[in-house]
Amino acid sequence: MSRVDSEFKNRVYDYVAQIPQGRVMTYGQLAALSGAAWAAWEVGQIAHTGPADLPWQRVVNKSGGLARGYPGGFEGHKKALLVEGVEVDTEYKVQVGDLLWWPIDKDQNSLPL
DNA sequence: GGTCTGACCAGGG
DNA sequence: ACCCTGGCCAGAC
Numbered sequence: 228m229s230r231v232d233s234e235f236k237n238r239v240y241d242y243v244a245q246i247p248q249g250r251v252m253t254y255g256q257l258a259a260l261s262g263a264a265w266a267a268w269e270v271g272q273i274a275h276t277g278p279a280d281l282p283w284q285r286v287v288n289k290s291g292g293l294a295r296g297y298p299g300g301f302e303g304h305k306k307a308l309l310v311e312g313v314e315v316d317t318e319y320k321v322q323v324g325d326l327l328w329w330p331i332d333k334d335q336n337s338l339p340l
Numbered sequence: 341g342g343t344c345t346g347a348c349c350a351g352g353g
Numbered sequence: 354a355c356c357c358t359g360g361c362c363a364g365a366c
Contacts, residue, residue, distance in 0.1 A: 231362060254348055265361050267348040272363065274347055286347075294347035304347085 231269050235261050239273055242330060246285040249312050250328035251321060253289050260330065271296070284308050291323035 238261035246252050255267040274283045275296050284307035297304035305315045315321055
């Protein structure tokens, strides 16, 4: 069995589904939370091949950069984010420092899962 | 079966 | 700040 099994995938799906509108998460973050910190790349593949009804536009890379392979390319990704009220600069990046979502409530220090 | 690529990341030069 | 490398894995040829 592979080290990145369907369990990992399902966790990624769960986390992505829980990202609130207007916030973002990173690939590495999702990978680490799902139990495979080295599998950030896998998360990208999962995003590419996974269910289209999940808000993949809320997933960006560590620098806030958008995804090449998003349907419609950078433009498509940018548009999808703008609809949600997320500002995207001319370099196709978002302010990840302000918008990054973390499933742990920092104030209450509790886990929603 | 080997080899290459990829919606990535961290570290070193 | 840039470019390169190693890491690890799944899919496509």
